[in-house]
Amino acid sequence: MTTIGDVAKAAGVSVATVSRALRGVDRVSPHTRDRVLAAASELHYVASPAATSLVSGRTRGVGVITPYFNRWFFATVVSGIEKVLREDGYHVLLCDLEGHTFDTRLPITQTMLWKRADGAIILNVPPVPSERSVLDRLGLPVVTVGNRQPGWPSVRIDDGAAMALATRYVVDLGHRDIGYAGTVPASITHLQTPYDRREAFTKVLSDHGLVCPPEWTLECDWTAAGAAEHADRLFAQRDFPTCVVAASDEMAFGVMSAARRHGLRVPEDVSVIGIDDHVHAEIFDLTTVRQDVEAQGRRAGQIMLDALRSRAGDVVVDDVLDVELVVRGSTGPPRRAGGGQRTKESVVVA
Amino acid sequence: MTTIGDVAKAAGVSVATVSRALRGVDRVSPHTRDRVLAAASELHYVASPAATSLVSGRTRGVGVITPYFNRWFFATVVSGIEKVLREDGYHVLLCDLEGHTFDTRLPITQTMLWKRADGAIILNVPPVPSERSVLDRLGLPVVTVGNRQPGWPSVRIDDGAAMALATRYVVDLGHRDIGYAGTVPASITHLQTPYDRREAFTKVLSDHGLVCPPEWTLECDWTAAGAAEHADRLFAQRDFPTCVVAASDEMAFGVMSAARRHGLRVPEDVSVIGIDDHVHAEIFDLTTVRQDVEAQGRRAGQIMLDALRSRAGDVVVDDVLDVELVVRGSTGPPRRAGGGQRTKESVVVA
DNA sequence: CTGAAAGCGCTTACAG
DNA sequence: CTGAAAGCGCTTACAG
Known part of the structure; x- marks a missing residue:
């Protein structure tokens, strides 16, 4: 004392x-x-930080607002942010918006940030209008990660381009019967990524005169377990695709797992591709589209730091990081190139 | 304003x-x-929290000190803590001690917590004496997760018992040639768990007259990739074990992956068992010893809340949560029960 | 280069 | 039930 x-x-x-x-x-x-x-x-x-903050008006804290926190992507982003902020003596104030179910989240409130943080970094959740006005009223610098919002700098990948890259790769491999893992319940309004990726997938397919029927489209909570559960039903069908495109690596893991449980070999019987290059993607030999997640956190932290030192001026950067196709062992040409339904029996026997 | x-x-x-x-x-x-x-x-x-805090002396924040943060175990604990604290209007101040390498970590400093938090929850890192005196000087309630420190309440599992459970299971299955993944460089002084688990493993083996030779003992950074790399060398040896006990599920994933890359089937050619019941353990059909990680976070949060309301009195609880063996598909009896070295060739041909 | 004093935005006895 | 005033621990003009 x-x-x-x-x-x-x-x-x-x-x-x-x-x-x-x-x-x-x-x-x-x-x-x-x-x-x-x-x-x-x-x-x-x-x-005493309280006394210093009271007189200076600055807290040396940055609020990090995340829809889930206990998921690889978000924890990795936060980790990148934290490392950069720490070097300048800033700390992170964790604001986890995770609700009781996948479809719900907590609102961003003024109390969360007011006089508590000098800035806010928002991960992947597009604020609703009332939240936007809270944030505007707060008058703090805001940086978004994972999607773009008008007036705020952002760091992200191009979700559509990433998905198009994955989808085109498997189409070029000869797949015509392609399933999709990663649609979300229509009630989800707090994430943009699922919609952007889905749209790009459908677009590439239709560009090739292809379509993914509803029964090959897996809606889930974007976890491995959720995807596995739905993929399990997919592979129990008489007809199932020669390839499943998953909107994230974790879902791809679930799909691979379900395939193996049905005695299907990957990639001989089913190809699987994801997006992320999750820490475990290499281990599980998953073909994917790589994004550098920690770098996104670091860049967001850096942009925030610049804004706090008002180095940035009024330029609202939109930092779109490159993605890269990483071909591993989970994809190959379809059994019968050119498409045509395969029955489960024929696969197991083959 | x-x-x-x-x-x-x-x-x-x-x-x-x-x-x-x-x-x-x-x-x-x-x-x-x-x-x-x-x-x-x-x-x-x-x-203004600063003004309130200045006059009241309380911050309504709890520091959460973690050795790594971007790893499943720690992110899950933090998530549990956060949810409980949030309900009482407390927020978490994230203090990530991760250094540049696995062997190093940042020190716990007075600046981190001083007048910034009303309490501290320390995950898995035993403080060195100088840190202990910082913490004592701060006079905050402290709760530890993952290991026990004199004078502080703790929430944890019994690492030794968990490992003994796993090891006994595979010994009972008939394995005699057993490898181990999860020793750490001797320079690691900031984690206790690796040592406790290793000791229990060795003990169970010796109780059965068995020993795990150095060339079957994999030292790594406790990641899947690290374990995979070392397991790769293990399976390249002429003689390798019929079973590998991994000190964590993530390492077990790495071992399974390396085994498959060598054309070995799990569990026919090698059994693999882990500890944790990681989110992906079920998906990958890993036999493991389950611990409820989020519950540990929630309980630690609850104990902290009680201490902040001084409900707890002077009782220093040591909350040891149960663990449970979860048998899945990655373990089975050895090819030749009763031991005896197998050559790689015989396995691949078989 | 150094000190006295005002003030940041609250809460809490102390009176009334 | 309500107000005036002191005080929490700092920083920052303002003098000297």
């Missing part, structure tokens, strides 16, 4: 001088400074 | 009355209260 007054007393100077000496601003005589530093260190003095 | 003064003016009362009305303490006439509430809401007033 030592305060600046204790240090002043110990060093025999005024609190103003202690403040100056400790922060290294203004001129302070070397001799005085040394005395102050010694006293502060002796007393284990650390300035 | 509306302050309590603005609300007072709008409601025609003093700031003291606004404070009372808004916090619902003390008697305030219903009429006055309504006027204050209306004015506050109209003006979007939220009290």
Whole structure:
């Protein structure tokens, strides 16, 4: 509980001088400074952030708002943000919006951020109008990751392009009967990515005169387990695709798992492709479209830092990171190139 | 930027009355209260946490100190903590100690927590003496997760018992040639779990007159990729075990992956068992010892909340959660029960 | 280079 | 039930 007054007393100077000496601003005589530093260190003095913040109006905290936090993508982004902020003495204030089900989330409130953070980084959740006005009223710099919002800088990949890359790859491999994992319930309004990826998938297919029927389209909660459950039903059907495109690697894991459970070999019987290059993608030999997730966090942190030092001016950057197709063992040409339904029996026997 | 003064003016009362009305303490006439509430809401007033904290001495924040954060176990614990704290209006201050390599971590400093948090929850890292004295000086309630420290309540599993359960299971299955994944470089002093699990493994083996030779012992960074890399070398040896016990599921994934890459079938050619019941364990059909990680976070959060309301008194609880063997498809009896080295050739041909 | 004093935005005895 | 005032621990003009 030592305060600046204790240090002043110990060093025999005024609190103003202690403040100056400790922060290294203004001129302070070397001799005085040394005395102050010694006293502060002796007393284990650390300035009260509340007092500093009250007088300076700055908190040295950045709110990180995330729809889920306990998922690889988000934890990785936060990790990147944290490392960059930390170097400049900023800390992250975690705001997890995860609700009780996949379809719901908590609202972004003024209380979360007000006078608590100097800026906010929003991961993947497009604010609804009322949230937008909360954020605007707060007057903090905002950076978004994973999607773009008018007036705010963003860091992301092009979800449509990433999905198009994956889909085109398997079409070029000769697949015509292609399933899709990763649609979400219509009630989901707090994520944009599922819609963008789905749209790009459908577009590439239709460009090739193809269509993915509803019974090959798996709606789930974007987890491996959720995808596995639905893929299980898919592979139980008499007709199923020669390839499944998953909108994320975790769902791709689920699809691969379900395939194996049905005695199908990957990629001989079914090809599977994902998006992300999840930490485990290489281990499980998954073909995917790689994005550098931690780099997105780092860049978002850097843009925030620049904004806090008002280096950025008024330029609203839209930092779109490259993605890259990573071909591994989970994809191959279809058994019978050119399409045609295969029955489950023929596969198992083959 | 509306302050309590603005609300007072709008409601025609003093700031003291606004404070009372808004916090619902003390008697305030219903009429006055309504006027204050209306004015506050109209003006979007939220009290400045810095000012509140300065005068009250409490921050309504809890520091969560974690060795890595972007790993399933830790992100899951934090998620559990966050959900419980949130319900009582507390937020989490994330303190990630991850250094540049697996062997190093950042120190816990006074600056991290001082006047910034009302308590600290420490995940899996045993503080060194200097950190212990920082923490003691801070005078905050501390709860540990994942290991036990004198004087602090803890939430954890019994690492030794969990590992013994896994090891005994595969020994009972008939395995005699057993490898181990999960030793760490001797330079690692900031984690206890690797040592406790290793010790229990060795103990069970020796109880059965068995020993795991150094060349079957995989030292790694406790990631799937790290384990895969070392397992790759293991399976390239002429003699390798009929079973690998991994100290975590993620390492088990790596081992399974390496086995498959060598044309070995799991469990026919090699059994693999882990500890955790990672989100993906079921998907990948991994036999494991289950621990409820999110529950550990929730309980730690609850103990912290109790301590902050000083409900807890002086009892230092040691909350040891049960673990449970979950048998799945990655384990089976050895090819030749009773041991005896198998050559790689014989396996591949078989 | 250094100190006295005002002020950041609240809460909490203390009066009334 | 309500208000005036002190005080939480700092920083920052303002003097000197």
